[in-house]
Amino acid sequence: MRKYILVAKSALKEQLQYLGNLFGGFFVYGIIVFVFLQLWMYIYQGSSSINGYSLNQLVWYIVITEFIVFAMNSPVISTEISNDIKSGKLAYFLNKPYHYLIFVLFKHIGTIIPAIISYIVFGAIMGIVYIGPLETFQIISTPFFLINLTLGGLIFALIYILIGLLSFWVEENAPFKWIFSKIIIVLGITFPLEFMPSWLRGFVKLSPVYTVTYAPAKMFVDFSFDEFFSLIMAQGIYIVVLIILIVIAYRKGVRRLNVNGG
């Protein structure tokens, strides 16, 4: 474990040299939430609650879901795995005394730490400026929300890792990344599950949206122990299944590894 913590630390050290890159992301994050703010303000005209959410809750819901997409993604999981496989660079990680997949996960964690910290601060300020403090905020729910958030981030990373491993079989895995990111954007960010027609809810509950974005955002704006446990359960199942799939894909894939240049 000490090794992998060091991997995260080294990735963090590298990342600290590029803190300036975060500012561009803040700008886009700020604009997107602002657009949604305008949209929902228009929709909420004359009503204080829609499907059990107040405008204040809904804007904070978007602040959290956008935070996951912006702060919890990194090139390590979204492009490096696929590049390592395609270029044959993976070979050079294989003869090191660590496991490549755990190495990648911890490198990703180290890489996103500066983004997470800075986006928490930026997102909190932005939310307060746009719509005021979260009216339903309960200090007691914070640790539970953080558990959901961490597991949501982990699932997000595991899905990207699995998509990255597809590069063992397909020349270009970009379409899979595109599909996943669009599902998250369309179904996971804009509005909560309760806003969807009932026939779609079943599908969304099975999709990663439920565990990646809905779980932490819902627990932040509208915490209840009942829902917390069912969300944790869903996240747990997702993590176990993803790990099994990743291990199978990796074991099968490594045997197929072709190394460019011999």
Place this chain on the structure above:
Amino acid sequence: MKAIEVSNLSKTFKVKTKKRGFWNGLKSMLKPTYRIINAVDGIGFSVDKGEMVAFIGPNGAGKSTCIKMMSGILYPDGGTINVLGMDPVRDRRKLAYRIGTVFGQKEQLWIHLSPYDNFMFFGTIYDIEGDLEKRIDELATLFEITDFINTPVKSLSLGQRIRAEIVASLLHKPDILFLDEPTIGLDPVVKNSIRKLIKKMNKELNTTVFLTSHDIGDIEKLCKRVIIINKGSIVRDDKMSNLKYKYFDKKIVNVKLSEKIPLEHIDGVKILKDRNTNVKFEIDTKVANIMDVLSNLDSEKILDIDFANVPLEEVISEIYKEDT
């Protein structure tokens, strides 16, 4: 004691083939066709502990594939490999602690970190016990990298980076060092210093060195034994001295004359250059006697004479050609 034992090793790659033209391109999407390439085809050899072996061959001969199978990166399709008593595929991570690898064309270091940070990283990854800082200092001095040990790797020159790569791969005191074209792209001064350092390391630590290179200087200066492979099979496995002896029955003679003289045809003599008073020819000593050849030249007109062996580079390309 053997460090590496390989027998009947083979590896094939399946490569997609594409026919020319748009329709053929579409067809191959629906029904792809493949070509099987025998990258390594029944190779066998062994390397003693502390030996320095050059493993050479033309591009695409299967050198790197072999190294990658020996270090557990690629899975062989057939045959057996035993490295330090271990099976590289089964014991890949255990073996990783005992071997070091340097691939001249791929960086293994974290490019945004300094060599020092990298060494601390690799030291921990390899569970180095004892004084890691002391080990880093020793190797940094040996490989002369103390001046830039705190500069980020991305700002280093190629020569500096390769030296840092070698240090990183030696921190855990590996028993075998696999060097895959370690001096590629380096200038002659840096090449020389790297060769000296590898030699010194082999002498002081008795590290087995398994080297692939296209640079004849690397091979000549470092290795007493050469394994030549071509098209996935071994074509020569011999001592460097034997190789030279066998192919060095040809001598290159450079003669500077005081005035131009007509050159007669002699069996076993090939004129390589005849420019005014400078003549260069190759004598096959199995066919012609050197003294007889020289007696054909008017000794009074010879201002200078120089004998040389056929360059190793030519010997090796001769061997490559023989087997193609």
